[in-house]
Amino acid sequence: MTVIQLQFPAGGRLHATPWGRHVNEGATEWPPSPWRIQRALVATWYLKARDEIEESVMRALTDALAGVLPAFHLPSAAQSHTRHYMPGNEATHKEGKIVAFGPAKTKVFDTFIQSDQPLGIAWDVELTGPQRDALGMLCERLGYLGRAESIVEATLLPEDAPFSPNSVPLATEDEMREGDELVRVLCASTPEEYGIWYGTNRPKEEPKTRTKKAKGDAASIPASIFDALHAETGVLQSQGWLIPPGSRLVDYTRKIAAFEPEAIRRKRCDTKRVTVARFAIASSVLPRITQAVSVADRLHKTIVSYADRRTLVNPGIFTGKGSDGHPLTDHQHTHIFCELGETRDTIGYITLYAPGGYDAEARRVIEDMQHSRLWGRGDHDINLILLGFGDVDTFDTPIFQRSKRWTSLTPFVSTRHAKHYADGRPKLDADGWPIGSPAQDLRRLMQQVRPEIPKISPPMPSVTVRPERDLRVLQFQTQRFQGEGRHGHQAAAAFTLEFEHEVQGPLAFGYGSHFGLGLFVPVWE
Numbered sequence: 001m002t003v004i005q006l007q008f009p010a011g012g013r014l015h016a017t018p019w020g021r022h023v024n025e026g027a028t029e030w031p032p033s034p035w036r037i038q039r040a041l042v043a044t045w046y047l048k049a050r051d052e053i054e055e056s057v058m059r060a061l062t063d064a065l066a067g068v069l070p071a072f073h074l075p076s077a078a079q080s081h082t083r084h085y086m087p088g089n090e091a092t093h094k095e096g097k098i099v100a101f102g103p104a105k106t107k108v109f110d111t112f113i114q115s116d117q118p119l120g121i122a123w124d125v126e127l128t129g130p131q132r133d134a135l136g137m138l139c140e141r142l143g144y145l146g147r148a149e150s151i152v153e154a155t156l157l158p159e160d161a162p163f164s165p166n167s168v169p170l171a172t173e174d175e176m177r178e179g180d181e182l183v184r185v186l187c188a189s190t191p192e193e194y195g196i197w198y199g200t201n202r203p204k205e206e207p208k209t210r211t212k213k214a215k216g217d218a219a220s221i222p223a224s225i226f227d228a229l230h231a232e233t234g235v236l237q238s239q240g241w242l243i244p245p246g247s248r249l250v251d252y253t254r255k256i257a258a259f260e261p262e263a264i265r266r267k268r269c270d271t272k273r274v275t276v277a278r279f280a281i282a283s284s285v286l287p288r289i290t291q292a293v294s295v296a297d298r299l300h301k302t303i304v305s306y307a308d309r310r311t312l313v314n315p316g317i318f319t320g321k322g323s324d325g326h327p328l329t330d331h332q333h334t335h336i337f338c339e340l341g342e343t344r345d346t347i348g349y350i351t352l353y354a355p356g357g358y359d360a361e362a363r364r365v366i367e368d369m370q371h372s373r374l375w376g377r378g379d380h381d382i383n384l385i386l387l388g389f390g391d392v393d394t395f396d397t398p399i400f401q402r403s404k405r406w407t408s409l410t411p412f413v414s415t416r417h418a419k420h421y422a423d424g425r426p427k428l429d430a431d432g433w434p435i436g437s438p439a440q441d442l443r444r445l446m447q448q449v450r451p452e453i454p455k456i457s458p459p460m461p462s463v464t465v466r467p468e469r470d471l472r473v474l475q476f477q478t479q480r481f482q483g484e485g486r487h488g489h490q491a492a493a494a495f496t497l498e499f500e501h502e503v504q505g506p507l508a509f510g511y512g513s514h515f516g517l518g519l520f521v522p523v524w525e
Contacts, residue, residue, distance in 0.1 A: 014112060
């Protein structure tokens, strides 16, 4: 079995008009004719492989493929078209005279088949080693099939590759199956049949005085199938051929519903809990990472408003409040992390992370939200583009990586006040840390969720967002709109954490940790 697989990477489109039909009729060729495929292989040999494949091998390969009718595996596809006007010049006549030229509008229909799945063609023939090597090389170098915009990627599959045809030639004695329809496909004649036909119609000696070939005369008949595949369509039509010499029209079966659209269902992760939803953002003026808490707060208000429109079993996954209206303290609800984009210190991505997991209804709320616009600081639009759902291992982003050394991307804001004695001395905890200081509060919060406590650096005055790009902690917004949420009155600080073993993110602590503050990323190497 010789099987070729075709994939159309340029939008999945195949532009191919059946033989004898005008391009503006809107007719499409499905399955693509074997005659067209063999012509494409011969053209590829001439242009890209003539020095590496001997002509005798190419002729033998052509005869072998022409000797049998192939079967097809047609993928789910759609038939569509575009319409446009071709420019040109048109004369305006008045009293028999041309008085002006203007643009002529010729309406053109560009019809095509579209499928994002591979198409398979199988010939029930065993090729010799050189023939199979030649076919594999031609498939690798085949550039397009049909019109030049039908870019194709062809692959010769192994001889034992599984193949399930759904479009096959219908023999005269066979009955068509229910649900199928007939379609006429242009195929090559077998070498034996063509040899008999050519023997009857082979050209006689041409008169010396001949000045012009008659249409379809014997002198224009090619001597073999290989030669017939060289003929250009325009030349054949000018010579009066109804179909190319060496070809035949064969009845193939095809599903009646070959072009009926199928219901497309979004794949949802049922076996693995969905804990992450990731967005890219677009804006004429992208917000800076220093505005992370403001952007996250705006997104939080938006997603809560969308959640209110649906009846959720667990609305607290977005609101952060229990059924009694009190704030949740288990941190299983949504965290909103703003991440760096491609340029300088701008935000390019927003990631929603909920350890408690998003059920189907919660995911629909997130999908709905992407159709809204957020208003960032400075009154510029922020458009959301949903990249997908998954978990901490789905997306290649710094906040979910594994590392021993982590550093602040956004400042940590303590939720406690520093404690002092009456004489001004700081109060210390059992480990000698000043109670209520940013470092001690960070350590306290990490003890609640992490079995391993890292080494914590002294507070740093700046955050390194990129190599050689630092932002002062004072540049960051460290409070939600209208002073929402509990927080201390101390200044924010940046830290570096160093663990004995690699730990996986996300790491976010302190005031506003559900709104992008106190977020850590692996240290730049």
